[in-house]
Amino acid sequence: MTDTFEDNRRLLFAAAYRMLGSVADAEDIVQDAWLAWNRADRTSVEHPKAYLVRTVTNLSLNRLTSARAVREAYVGPWLPEPLLTSPDVAEGAELADTVSMAVLVVLETLTPVERAVFLLREAFGYTYAEIAEVVGKSEAAVRQCAHRAREHVRARRPRFTADASxxxxxxxxxxxxxxxxxxxxxxxxxxxxxxxxxxxGGVVSAARRPLYGPDHVARWLLGVLAKPEVQGMEMGITEINGEPGLLMTLAGVPFGAVTFEAAEGRITALRFVVNPEKLRGLRP
Incomplete structure (x- = not known):
C-alpha cells in the first residue's frame, strides 16, 4: 500500500501543484490523498495510479473553488508560489511547459473544471474517457471543455519566448x-x-499594482534593491518553475524569487514573489 502511493507521490504533487499554484496546498492535498488511500477498499481498485490521480484532482477542485474567494481579497497581485525544479522536472516538454510561471498565471483564468481537464489532457496525457470519469462529466462535454480551455490558454500565453540557453x-x-x-x-x-x-501579499513591501514600461520598472527595481532592509541580500540564477530565474536569499534563507519572460533578447515580463508565506517551494 505504501509502496504504491510513494511510487506515485511525485506525480500526485505535480498534478496538485499545477491545479492550485501553491506548494503548501499541493502538499496538503497529497497528504489528504494518502489518508483517503489508507481508508479505501483497495481490493476493488484495478488501477491504483488512475485512482490516486482522480482523488487528487477532486480534492484540488474542492480546494480551488474555495481558494478563489481568498484570492479575490488578496492584497496586491496574486502570483503562484515559485517552485525550485531540476532539469528533469519535465519528463516531457508538455509537463515542463505547464509548470512555468507564465502558464500557471494563465491557468488561473480558467474555471476549476476547465483547469483540471486541460492539465489532465495536455500535461498528463489522459484520454477524454479517463478525464470524463475523473470530473464526472460526459466524454462529449469533456471534449468541448478541453477545446475551450486549449483555445483560452493559447490566446493568453506568451507567443514568442526565448529558449532556455x-x-x-x-x-x-x-x-x-x-x-x-x-x-x-x-x-x-x-x-x-x-x-x-x-x-x-500585504505582508512585506511590494508594488500593489502592475508596473508598465522600462523606465518605471527599472527605477522601481533599483530603488527596492537600494533599501537598507535588503542590504546583504544575495541573488543567484537557479531553475524555478522549469526555467532560469533568480533566487534571492538573506542570511541563507529564501527571501524571494524572480521569474521572467523574454523574447528577442529582452525581458517582456517580470514576476517577483516576496510574500514569505509563499516561499516554501524555494527551500531545497
Missing part, C-alpha cells in the same frame, strides 16, 4: 545589471512593453 544568458545580464545598480544596463534589457508584477 537564451533565457539564462538574459538572466545573467539582468543579474549583473541589478547587482551593479546600473540603470542604463537594466533599461537595455527591458522590452518597450515590459510589465512587472510583485506579490508581497
Amino acid at each position: 537564451e533565457q539564462r544568458e538574459i538572466a545573467e545580464k539582468f543579474l549583473a545589471a541589478c547587482a551593479g545598480g546600473d540603470l542604463r544596463e537594466v533599461l537595455t534589457l527591458l522590452a518597450p512593453d515590459v510589465v512587472s508584477w510583485s506579490d508581497g
Whole structure:
C-alpha cells in the first residue's frame, strides 16, 4: 500500500501543484490523498495510479473553488508560489511547459473544471474517457471543455519566448545589471512593453499594482534593491518553475524569487514573489 502511493507521490504533487499554484496546498492535498488511500477498499481498485490521480484532482477542485474567494481579497497581485525544479522536472516538454510561471498565471483564468481537464489532457496525457470519469462529466462535454480551455490558454500565453540557453544568458545580464545598480544596463534589457508584477501579499513591501514600461520598472527595481532592509541580500540564477530565474536569499534563507519572460533578447515580463508565506517551494 505504501509502496504504491510513494511510487506515485511525485506525480500526485505535480498534478496538485499545477491545479492550485501553491506548494503548501499541493502538499496538503497529497497528504489528504494518502489518508483517503489508507481508508479505501483497495481490493476493488484495478488501477491504483488512475485512482490516486482522480482523488487528487477532486480534492484540488474542492480546494480551488474555495481558494478563489481568498484570492479575490488578496492584497496586491496574486502570483503562484515559485517552485525550485531540476532539469528533469519535465519528463516531457508538455509537463515542463505547464509548470512555468507564465502558464500557471494563465491557468488561473480558467474555471476549476476547465483547469483540471486541460492539465489532465495536455500535461498528463489522459484520454477524454479517463478525464470524463475523473470530473464526472460526459466524454462529449469533456471534449468541448478541453477545446475551450486549449483555445483560452493559447490566446493568453506568451507567443514568442526565448529558449532556455537564451533565457539564462538574459538572466545573467539582468543579474549583473541589478547587482551593479546600473540603470542604463537594466533599461537595455527591458522590452518597450515590459510589465512587472510583485506579490508581497500585504505582508512585506511590494508594488500593489502592475508596473508598465522600462523606465518605471527599472527605477522601481533599483530603488527596492537600494533599501537598507535588503542590504546583504544575495541573488543567484537557479531553475524555478522549469526555467532560469533568480533566487534571492538573506542570511541563507529564501527571501524571494524572480521569474521572467523574454523574447528577442529582452525581458517582456517580470514576476517577483516576496510574500514569505509563499516561499516554501524555494527551500531545497
